[in-house]
Amino acid sequence: MTWPEITVKDVSLRITKGTTPTTLGEAFTDQGVRFIKAEALNGDSNLDANGFAFIDEKTHELLRRSILQSEDVLITIAGAKTGKCGFVREEHLPANTNQAVAIVRIDKQKAVPRFVYYLFKRKEMFSFIQSLSAQAAQPNLNLTRLGQIHISLPPSNQQRQITSILSAYDDLIENNRRRMQLLEQAARLLYKEWFVRFRFPGHEHVKIKDAVPEGWQKKKIEDICQTIGGGTPSTSNPAYWDSGDVTWVIPSDVTRNDCLPLIDSEKKITESGIKSSSARMVPPETILMTSRASVGFFALMDKEVCTNQGFINIVPHEAWLRMYLLHNLMYQVEEIRLHAGGATYKEISKGRFRQMAIIVPSKLLSQEFDDIAFRIFQQVRVLKKQQLNLMEARDLLLPRLMNGEIAV
CATH class of the missing domain: 3.90.220.20 (DNA methylase specificity domains)
Structure with a gap:
C-alpha cells in the first residue's frame, strides 16, 4: 500500500x-x-x-x-x-x-x-x-x-487506528514497569523498617546493645561474601567473540535496566574468550555491582554469567544473606561511592570494598527477610520477562503497520 x-x-x-x-x-x-x-x-x-x-x-x-x-x-x-x-x-x-x-x-x-x-x-x-x-x-x-x-x-482515521494498536502495547509495557517499581519499593521499605528502624518481628523483646539489636554482629564485607572481578577478552581476536554464547555483562546492561532482575546481556563471548581474560563465571543470583565510572548499580541474573572489569561480583557465603546483603548495599550506596577514587573516573577497588563495615542480623531474621524479598524479586523477574516479550511483539508489529503491510 x-x-x-x-x-x-x-x-x-x-x-x-x-x-x-x-x-x-x-x-x-x-x-x-x-x-x-x-x-x-x-x-x-x-x-x-x-x-x-x-x-x-x-x-x-x-x-x-x-x-x-x-x-x-x-x-x-x-x-x-x-x-x-x-x-x-x-x-x-x-x-x-x-x-x-x-x-x-x-x-x-x-x-x-x-x-x-x-x-x-x-x-x-x-x-x-x-x-x-x-x-x-x-x-x-x-x-x-x-x-x-x-x-x-495514511488518512487520519488509519493513523489513529495504528496508533491505538501500538499504544495498547506501550500502555501494557508501562503498566508492567510501574508494577515492578512498586514491588521493588515494597522490598526496600521492608528492609528499612526491619534493619534501619529496628521494627522487625519481635523487636519489642530484643535489647539494643552498642546501637544494634542483641545478637546482631558487626563484621566486614569480606567476612560474609566472596568478591569476584571480571575481564574483557581482546577485541582484536574474533575467536573470542564470533558466535559466542556466554553471557558477558557490561555496566551499561545494568545502568540501562529498569529493575534488579537482568534478563540478558547485550554482548556474548566464547569459552576461549573467558579463558584468555580475567573474566570468571559466577553462579546464578550473584549480586552484580558496577564498580567503575557508574558506581553502585545492581543486578542479579538467573544463570551463570561473567562480567567485564567494571564490576565487583558478590557471592554470599550463606544463601540466606543474599537479599539482606543486596538491600544493605543499595541502602548505603552513597557510602560505597564515597570510597571510590580515581582522577579519570571513579572506581571502588575490591580491596577497599571488602573492608567496609556491615551489620549482620540474626540468621532467623535474615532468612525471613530473604524469603519475603526473594518472592518479591521473583515477581519482578516475571514482570520483566513479560515486558520484554511485549516490547518484542510491538517492535515486530510496528514496521508492518507503519508501511501498510498489515491493513487496519
Whole structure:
C-alpha cells in the first residue's frame, strides 16, 4: 500500500530545540521543573527518568522557546544516539529540554502526533538519521535537515487506528514497569523498617546493645561474601567473540535496566574468550555491582554469567544473606561511592570494598527477610520477562503497520 509522502516540516507547527541553563548563567536544581536530556530518549514511549535533571521556574521561563507541551515528539539530534526519539505525555509536564534534543510539535489538523512518533521509532528511520549525522565531524542533525525528512502518511482515521494498536502495547509495557517499581519499593521499605528502624518481628523483646539489636554482629564485607572481578577478552581476536554464547555483562546492561532482575546481556563471548581474560563465571543470583565510572548499580541474573572489569561480583557465603546483603548495599550506596577514587573516573577497588563495615542480623531474621524479598524479586523477574516479550511483539508489529503491510 502506498501512502502520500510529505516532509516532517509539512505537518509541524514548530521544529526547535532547547538550551543548556548554564549558558544563561543559570544552574540545575535538585527538584522543580523536569529538564529532559538526550539520555531520557531511549526510543520508548515512556521517557527514562534517569535522563531527567531539574531547573527552577525562573530558568524554565527564561528557556521559553523550549517549554514542552503534551504530545511533542522529541528527537536526539547530537551525539552517538542521534535519532533516538521520545514522546511527551501530560505526566511529564512541566518540562524543558536542551540543545541536543529537537522538539517537533505536530499540527493535529494534519497528522496524529503519536503516529509521527512511531514513524521515528522505526529502526529504518533511526538508521537513516544515523547515516545523515555520520556525515558531520561530530554526530548531529540540524533542524532544517530534520524538517526535510520525508514520511508517508495514511488518512487520519488509519493513523489513529495504528496508533491505538501500538499504544495498547506501550500502555501494557508501562503498566508492567510501574508494577515492578512498586514491588521493588515494597522490598526496600521492608528492609528499612526491619534493619534501619529496628521494627522487625519481635523487636519489642530484643535489647539494643552498642546501637544494634542483641545478637546482631558487626563484621566486614569480606567476612560474609566472596568478591569476584571480571575481564574483557581482546577485541582484536574474533575467536573470542564470533558466535559466542556466554553471557558477558557490561555496566551499561545494568545502568540501562529498569529493575534488579537482568534478563540478558547485550554482548556474548566464547569459552576461549573467558579463558584468555580475567573474566570468571559466577553462579546464578550473584549480586552484580558496577564498580567503575557508574558506581553502585545492581543486578542479579538467573544463570551463570561473567562480567567485564567494571564490576565487583558478590557471592554470599550463606544463601540466606543474599537479599539482606543486596538491600544493605543499595541502602548505603552513597557510602560505597564515597570510597571510590580515581582522577579519570571513579572506581571502588575490591580491596577497599571488602573492608567496609556491615551489620549482620540474626540468621532467623535474615532468612525471613530473604524469603519475603526473594518472592518479591521473583515477581519482578516475571514482570520483566513479560515486558520484554511485549516490547518484542510491538517492535515486530510496528514496521508492518507503519508501511501498510498489515491493513487496519
